Amino acid sequence: MTTQRRTSPNASRRSDASRRAILAAAFDLVGEVGYAKLSIEGIAARAGVGKQTIYRWWPSKGAVLFDAFLMLGEGADGEAALPDTGDLESDLKAVLRATVAELNDPRYDEPMRALSTEIAHDPELAAAYLERLDRPMRELKKHRLRAAQRAGHLAEDLDLDVAVDMLWGPLLNRWLQRTGPLTPEYADNVVETALNGLRPRR
Amino acid sequence: MTTQRRTSPNASRRSDASRRAILAAAFDLVGEVGYAKLSIEGIAARAGVGKQTIYRWWPSKGAVLFDAFLMLGEGADGEAALPDTGDLESDLKAVLRATVAELNDPRYDEPMRALSTEIAHDPELAAAYLERLDRPMRELKKHRLRAAQRAGHLAEDLDLDVAVDMLWGPLLNRWLQRTGPLTPEYADNVVETALNGLRPRR
16 A cells, blocks of 8 residues: 655655554554553553654554554455355355464454454444444455355345355354354355255255 | 252341342443452442352352353243244244344343453353353254254254354344444344345245
8 A cells, every 4th residue: 555645755664664563563462461451651662662652643552453453454455355266155165264264363363352352342443443444344245245146146135244244243253252163164164054044945 | 940958948048139139239230330340349339248248159250240140041041942933933033133132231231241251351261151151042042943953944954053153143243343233123134044045045
């Protein structure tokens, strides 16, 4: 992503490096100490910057952490669209298996739990999350489902938001509430069951 | 529920009343102040008992809160089985609409968020929750689904755990992460979509 800046190229590169160091430090620290013990002081120390540098750009630790998650999203920008090989079932299995791998990755597990539980208790953060992270991701998912619907692979009257919830909701819920093992086989099973439905097909 | 006690009937009635007062106080307080600020002192003051009375029965505030949730479950003991009118779709809609009503009830919303987020961060509490609350509830749900499967209303090879996750997961996830309005219509839509599946039925 390119942005217009009025500062000199060198200053701009320096602030960009500081910004990234701060966000990476926030992400790593929340995974180590949890959200409650995350502090601007701690982030500044880990990133090797002064507290004032952080306060110049962000009003609170929540705002820093949130931007850290947005940075992760930016990094994956090129690959953000869902695969479309024409085979919906195998594409969805690939995507849900990747979600399982990410949720099981110790590097992401704690920070994502911290963000999820902050959202659960903070309606304002939830609204920002919805607007800036959940909705753009959801649009990418619905884009792939809409293509499948046009091709006649999904029911004509299907509510695509419910379809997204039915594919990703079970995984997220099982991960967050620890109600069972989150495996690639479980992801496959969810995809097959969602596509076919619970009722017999004759 | 009846239990064998070795104390005199009067003493037993008194401790039972204290126990219920403590659990009700814990449940109400966590809804008001959140889990982080919940304390044994606060629960004791609200219940009108001494701190030592609480420590005699429970090792921690988490243990008290957990039993408060179990008490709620006991209260609904008689109605815990899922309805079985022979019409699976309408029975599931009734149950999921009741779940929506409970999740939207301000009396339950905060305590359940507190329990959910503690579970997300505490694998030991999650294991206790799984064993004592999630699994018994899940068995009741699977019991109803198994009857429908025997009657030929559900696919023969259906994994009933995945079916439960697919019906309740989207509701729980939407509630906890606040990703959309949790309405009776949404519950109906989830039931219909899960039963029919995302693929067209011809």
